[in-house]
Amino acid sequence: xxxxxxxxxxxxxxxxxxxxxxxxxxxxxxxxxxxxxxxxxxxxxxxxxxxxxxxxxxxxxxxxxxxxxxxxxxxxxxxxxxxxxxxxxxxxxxxxxxxxxxxxxxxxxxxxxxxxxxxxxxxxxxxxxxxxxxxxxxxxxxxxxxxxxxxxxxxxxxxxxxxxxxxxxxxxxxxxxxxxxxxxxxxxxxxxxxxxxxxxxxxxxxxxxxxxxxxxxxxxxxxxxxxxxxxxxxxxxxxxxxxxxxxxxxxxxxxxxxxxxxxxxxxxxxxxxxxxxxxxxxxxxxxxxxxxxxxxxxxxxxxxxxxxxxxxxxxxxxxxxxxxxxxxxxxxxxxxxxxxxxxxxxxxxxxxxxxxxxxxxxxxxxxxxxxxxxxxxxxxxxxxxxxxxxxxxxxxxxxxxxxxxxxxxxxxxxxxxxx
Ligand SMILES: *Cc1c(COP(=O)(O)O)cnc(C)c1O
Numbered sequence: 001x002x003x004x005x006x007x008x009x010x011x012x013x014x015x016x017x018x019x020x021x022x023x024x025x026x027x028x029x030x031x032x033x034x035x036x037x038x039x040x041x042x043x044x045x046x047x048x049x050x051x052x053x054x055x056x057x058x059x060x061x062x063x064x065x066x067x068x069x070x071x072x073x074x075x076x077x078x079x080x081x082x083x084x085x086x087x088x089x090x091x092x093x094x095x096x097x098x099x100x101x102x103x104x105x106x107x108x109x110x111x112x113x114x115x116x117x118x119x120x121x122x123x124x125x126x127x128x129x130x131x132x133x134x135x136x137x138x139x140x141x142x143x144x145x146x147x148x149x150x151x152x153x154x155x156x157x158x159x160x161x162x163x164x165x166x167x168x169x170x171x172x173x174x175x176x177x178x179x180x181x182x183x184x185x186x187x188x189x190x191x192x193x194x195x196x197x198x199x200x201x202x203x204x205x206x207x208x209x210x211x212x213x214x215x216x217x218x219x220x221x222x223x224x225x226x227x228x229x230x231x232x233x234x235x236x237x238x239x240x241x242x243x244x245x246x247x248x249x250x251x252x253x254x255x256x257x258x259x260x261x262x263x264x265x266x267x268x269x270x271x272x273x274x275x276x277x278x279x280x281x282x283x284x285x286x287x288x289x290x291x292x293x294x295x296x297x298x299x300x301x302x303x304x305x306x307x308x309x310x311x312x313x314x315x316x317x318x319x320x321x322x323x324x325x326x327x328x329x330x331x332x333x334x335x336x337x338x339x340x341x342x343x344x345x346x347x348x349x350x351x352x353x354x355x356x357x358x359x360x361x362x363x364x365x366x367x368x369x370x371x372x373x374x375x376x377x378x379x380x381x382x383x384x385x386x387x388x389x390x391x392x393x394x395x396x397x398x399x400x401x402x403x404x405x406x407x408x409x410x411x412x413x414x415x416x417x418x419x
Pocket of ligand 1: 128204229230231271
């Protein structure tokens with residue numbers, strides 16, 4: 001059966017094991033009498049996945065721009081092209097002019113350095129947590145790191161910054177209370193054993209009311225190096241997110257090092273950035289653990305294209321306006337028929353990746369909530385959210401070229417299923 005031309009094609013594309021499993025399952029259905037023996041190949045071909053990964057392309061209609069469960073930042077087309085280019089053999093560590101070994105990922109590192117001129121040097125690791133762990137271990141193992149109690153955050157999935165720091169051998173010197181910390185608290189704690197003062201951006205929550213914290217420029221006056229974990233990876237200030245820290249401002253304010261993620265507001269691949277003082281970055285980069293956090297060629301390629309190419313989707317989404325989104329929502333709702341869908345104003349959010357509490361005025365297509373399951377399990381899967389008994393498909397996070405497929409997906413979900 002595997003020799004059938006339609007299945008040899010599929011085997012070349014998907015691998016023999018996957019196709020064989022599908023054939024075995026179809027033959028089992030023949031034995032059970034639920035499939036005609038003559039239809040086995042057709043049945044197998046119809047049921048085969050489009051590609052060899054079990055990951056599926058999903059339409060993010062949640063209105064959460066950086067959605068962790070949906071893979072955070074979607075890459076720009078330029079970054080996707082770069083991934084494909086780098087996927088085969090590539091000159092990631094070879095200087096083609098001289099034929100000698102070259103510095104790994106020099107293009108990506110140069111692009112990052114150019115994007116943040118305030119940084120004396122830059123380094124890239126696997127993710128934001130790795131950047132912080134590496135900096136902490138290289139500069140602070142066996143010594144004290146001074147940090148505010150209100151900044152000891154849980155990043156997600158049960159992982160916590162304080163546990164991460166202690167796991168690489170630094171001692172935490174916590175200062176202040178959960179809601180307030182003052183410069184005097186830091187002054188009293190900083191001493192001979194201080195490796196650095198850590199400033200962590202509470203990127204996924206907000207404390208309101210009787211609060212105070214010390215900004216980076218205040219901490220910089222303490223004398224110890226300041227490491228700012230800004231989280232979101234904004235390289236320069238963004239006008240729509242005035243309270244969100246960025247690497248350039250943190251360095252200008254006196255941070256010795258900044259750590260950040262690459263796949264939040266930077267809009268690139270998963271990676272971690274270390275930016276700042278050249279001597280400190282060199283120490284971090286040559287520290288033995290750095291080799292265990294090295295990024296691959298795909299990441300380097302996508303990061304470079306994110307930094308040098310057209311605006312990545314995350315920043316594009318932040319630039320959208322409600323009136324334009326409402327116009328799109330009306331067009332989609334009209335195509336679906338007013339009995340079914342309605343265009344409504346909505347509120348989008350940056351998400352766990354940063355800017356907690358910031359409301360992004362947006363627009364959505366509102367549908368009966370019973371569409372949620374059918375859309376999520378359809379092809380392509382469309383994920384929205386239910387609010388006040390209605391399913392909202394927020395358009396801020398849906399690329400405009402997918403509007404027509406959104407219409408088709410809703411029509412399919414509305415059609416009575418087979419049987
Ligand atoms: C997201 C975040 C991290 C963790 O970064 P990952 O890229 O998820 O490893 C660390 N610190 C802050 C402040 C963050 O926002």
